[in-house]
Amino acid sequence: MTAEALVSETKAPVINPNPNLRFLEEVSSRTAGVSRLEMCIQCGTCGGSCPSAADMDHTPRMLFAMIRAGFREEALRSNTPWICVSCYHCVVRCPQEVHITDVMYTLKSMAIAEKLYKETTAPDFSQTFVDMVENYGRSYEFGLATRHYLKHYPLRLPSMAPMGLGLLTKKRMEITPRRIERIEQLKAILARAKELELLS
Amino acid sequence: MSRYLFYPGCSMESSAIAYHESLMAILGPLDLNLEEIEDWNCCGATEYLGINLIPAYALISRNLALAAGQINGHNNNTVVASCSACYLNLAKADHYMKERPVLGEKVNLALAAGGLKYQPGALEIRHLLDVIINDIGLETVQTKVVKPLKGLRVAPYLGCMVPRPDYNKHWSDHEHPNELDRLLKALGAEVIDFPLKTHCCGGHMPQISPSTAFELIRRLIQAADEYHADVMVTVCPMCQMNLDAYQGETNRHFHTNYHMPVLFFTQLMGLAFGLEPRKLGFGKELVDARKAMSRIGVEVPQDEMQPRKARRKKEGLPMPSMPGEEAE
Numbered sequence: 001m002t003a004e005a006l007v008s009e010t011k012a013p014v015i016n017p018n019p020n021l022r023f024l025e026e027v028s029s030r031t032a033g034v035s036r037l038e039m040c041i042q043c044g045t046c047g048g049s050c051p052s053a054a055d056m057d058h059t060p061r062m063l064f065a066m067i068r069a070g071f072r073e074e075a076l077r078s079n080t081p082w083i084c085v086s087c088y089h090c091v092v093r094c095p096q097e098v099h100i101t102d103v104m105y106t107l108k109s110m111a112i113a114e115k116l117y118k119e120t121t122a123p124d125f126s127q128t129f130v131d132m133v134e135n136y137g138r139s140y141e142f143g144l145a146t147r148h149y150l151k152h153y154p155l156r157l158p159s160m161a162p163m164g165l166g167l168l169t170k171k172r173m174e175i176t177p178r179r180i181e182r183i184e185q186l187k188a189i190l191a192r193a194k195e196l197e198l199l200s
Numbered sequence: 201m202s203r204y205l206f207y208p209g210c211s212m213e214s215s216a217i218a219y220h221e222s223l224m225a226i227l228g229p230l231d232l233n234l235e236e237i238e239d240w241n242c243c244g245a246t247e248y249l250g251i252n253l254i255p256a257y258a259l260i261s262r263n264l265a266l267a268a269g270q271i272n273g274h275n276n277n278t279v280v281a282s283c284s285a286c287y288l289n290l291a292k293a294d295h296y297m298k299e300r301p302v303l304g305e306k307v308n309l310a311l312a313a314g315g316l317k318y319q320p321g322a323l324e325i326r327h328l329l330d331v332i333i334n335d336i337g338l339e340t341v342q343t344k345v346v347k348p349l350k351g352l353r354v355a356p357y358l359g360c361m362v363p364r365p366d367y368n369k370h371w372s373d374h375e376h377p378n379e380l381d382r383l384l385k386a387l388g389a390e391v392i393d394f395p396l397k398t399h400c401c402g403g404h405m406p407q408i409s410p411s412t413a414f415e416l417i418r419r420l421i422q423a424a425d426e427y428h429a430d431v432m433v434t435v436c437p438m439c440q441m442n443l444d445a446y447q448g449e450t451n452r453h454f455h456t457n458y459h460m461p462v463l464f465f466t467q468l469m470g471l472a473f474g475l476e477p478r479k480l481g482f483g484k485e486l487v488d489a490r491k492a493m494s495r496i497g498v499e500v501p502q503d504e505m506q507p508r509k510a511r512r513k514k515e516g517l518p519m520p521s522m523p524g525e526e527a528e
Contacts, residue, residue: 030253031253032249032253032257032292032296032300032303033295033296033299033300033303034299034300051399051400051416051419052400052405052412052416055409055411055412081250082408082409083409083412085360085400085402085403085404085405085412085416086246086360086361086403087360087361087364087399087400087403088360088361088364088365089360089364089375089400091364091365092364092365092366092374092375101365102249104250105249105250105253106253108250108251109250109251109252109253112250112251121407121408121409122408122409125247125404125407125408126247126248126250126251127251129245129247129248130244130247130248130251133241133242133244133248133259137241137242138210138213138241138242139210139211139242139245141210141214141215145407148407149407153410156410156449159449159452160449162448163445163446163448163449163486166445166486167215167445167486170483170484170486171217171484172214172215172216172217172218172484173214173215174213174214178210178213180239180240180241181239182239182314185262185314185315185316186241186259186262186314188313188314189258189259189262189310189311189313189314189316190255190258190259190310191313192258192309192310192312192313193252193254193255193257193258193259193306193307193310194252194254194255196254196306196309196310197252197253197254197255200254200306
């Protein structure tokens, strides 16, 4: 390489010489607020603070290293975001103030969009919950519980019967859904929001 | 007297009806006035955020827009939420729309489709407990106590989403806040310094990964039991649901036999204010609280579901039982 070529190469604007870095940027840009994901120093405080880390494929620290290294598919297939319980223990302890819980939400939404989740129980639950909310404007526990448990946990039903019966007889679960008055307004807002989501 | 805007959230009408009933009962003694946001919708809990970003924030923000539209000369710009997840979601939407204006712009474009708009920062989002402690004050609460809860050993349990992430610094600590302890002490209860007071109840895990949920529930119930708590006291519908309704399944999962009643702090406030247990949602809990409450001479009504006598014979096959049923 000639000296001139070397100079011209170093002068060229360097934007992402490593294409894998784009995954980090993508995750960051899809996260609400400022994710600060690039600030992670791999200290492991997150995994050490996590009450459900034992059931995760990767601790949050490992997952963030994978995102940084551009392991797109592996990261989106990890069960970690689905096992995250949104307790925010890691968030308040993170010395770099990474918005860890919100990054987990982003990874879930990306895994759903690309159908990369390994297990359908969690995405199905979220989707069923959201379907009810989009139709009624309120959550509808009885519909959600029956639909979800019949599909995913038929064998748990006998063990859960006393609880379900208890909730019903104590009037802690309503059999019919409640609908908000201006459901059409909410539907219009959500339809517009979905268009905006696709544009971004 | 302060008049606040009020966002109850879906659980308050169903699984946490005891929270709602007891809250309504103590408004009078506390001289607290709550004005419900008209036609509010679900906040999306922890589910919508994991599916779609803009729709999730638009869903939350419809409530903020409606609330802001309800501000007038008689109330202030504070929205009080009683449910932890609702409180966090409302605060989160307001906070992130400020932190990242482009999110606020997109959410407002979506809201415009319904003729609404919201200026981030227009409202202050606070949890009910915060308002009781910091606005009404413990001195006022104490003056209303006519029947101190003397002799009742309580484990204060806040769960996660009230003290964390705490965008607006309302709480004394992220992991060991003392607000609930101080309130329960003011009611005359014997308060345990409960180290797991902000640990996770499992959230939506009973529906997604039951073994994960049962382990988290067990940790809390076992700790409260080891500290000889008579009852656990919570501020969150989800925590109450997981610890109370899933306690039976957790016991079966681990072959344990814990029996830990889980009540809302508003129910205990009502009791201390001398109100009728029937008006405070007592009897709605699935883990029987009668024995615990009888320690302080409170009779819990159980007329809604009479425990049936087991029809099966003693020599029959072992069957699942709810906590509190006699082991045979």
